[in-house]
Amino acid sequence: MSINLPLPLLGEMAIFVKVVEVGSFSEAARQLGSSPSAVSRSISRLEKALAMRLLQRTTRKLRLSEGGEEVFKRCSEMVSAAKSVMEISGQFTHEAEGLVRISVPKAVGRFVVHPYMPEFLRRYPKVDVELLLEDRNIDLIDDNVDLAIRITDHPPAGLVGRQLLTIDHLLCATPQYLAEHGTPSHPHDLLSHSCIYLGETPSDARWKFKKGSKLVTVGVRGRYAANHTGVRLGAVLEHIGIGSLPYFTVRHALEQGLLVRVLPDWTFLASYHGGAWLLHSPTRYLPPKLRVFIDYLVECLAKEPTLNRQGKQEQKGCELPEGRG
Structure with a gap:
């Protein structure tokens, strides 16, 4: 094999990495601004030069051959090295762009x-x-x-x-909700309240609290659950119930008096x-x-x-x- 062989194949190697990363010839062609047939020819040239099959093609997906896995690893390192070169050149550009x-x-x-x-x-x-x-x-x-x-x-x-x-994380509710339904003084009081929780898994409805050496777990209930923080915040602001939310999402509402913190003497132990x-x-x-x-x-x-x-x-x-x- 000629020692000059790798140089003309650098482009094909980069295309091969892109095909593996995106999982299809057509998507690789779209991202590279080329055509699927041109991408296919590049892979064929690389396979011919290396005298090995790199990809096993099926009607549904592409799969790396055993040898292809090792080639992909080395070609990925080459692409990463090329990106590093571009990063170095960027250090001499004073203007961020x-x-x-x-x-x-x-x-x-x-x-x-x-x-x-x-x-x-x-x-x-x-x-x-x-x-x-x-x-x-x-x-x-x-x-x-x-x-x-x-x-x-x-x-x-x-x-x-x-x-x-x-x-x-903390619990909060509107003053209107608390005026109508009462303010909990202990985590167990949540059993009589409508609680707004994540709802992705059963454990999301098991709220855990800590106060000093005390640990309390309460299985809460409510009519509304949502796996989006903004939605849960909106539901709390609409007086639907007591919600569990990250502090950074509710701080302005707390400062404005739109929301009140519930059970402030207890630490709410959230998974997030x-x-x-x-x-x-x-x-x-x-x-x-x-x-x-x-x-x-x-x-x-x-x-x-x-x-x-x-x-x-x-x-x-x-x-x-x-x-x-």
Whole structure:
């Protein structure tokens, strides 16, 4: 095999990675601005040059062959290296520009991140933002995402970033609802109330509380459940019942007196809790578009300490890249 062989095949290798990532020739062609037949020819040329079958084609999906899995791993490393080269070149561009793709939990995206985006877009006219609101763990490389916000007490190894805020949950209701139905003084009093909860699994209706050394679990009931934070907030504001909500979604309503905290002497133990971490892949060359986005979001949230009910911001676990103190 000629030592010059890999150079003409670099393009085919990159196309092969894209086909595997998206799972089809047609979708790869769409994203690459090509045609399915051209993509197919590129894969055929790569298979011929390597003298091996890389993909097993069926009518429903593509599957990597045993040898194809190893080739895909090496080709993915090549594509990642190429992206790193582009990141390095970006360090010499003083003006931030390009697309920032950030994956954010739905509630955090809607109530915490989105309100600051209009000003960011005005401040940086050459930076575009794609806000992906999704409650799932994503892989930054596989999902082609630049930044991710995750709710966790233990940031994943291999990523670096910054804790933006602490997620606290509490119970709240409108003064009108409490005036009509009474104010609970103990978690067991919730049994006689209409409670608004997540409703995705049976455990969502089992609310847990802590006060000192006391632990109490109550199986609540209600006529309305919703797996969307904004919907539950709206239901509480409509006097439907007592709802469990992250503090950052209700803070303005509490400040305005539209809502009242229920059982304030008890800590509500929700499964959706921890720190909201802004994470990205480790790199010595952070593109300007990412640097200004991170700086901007941290700056905005630092001005609003009330996003954390304890009124404090923390840093732990992940380390920031050099120069990001």
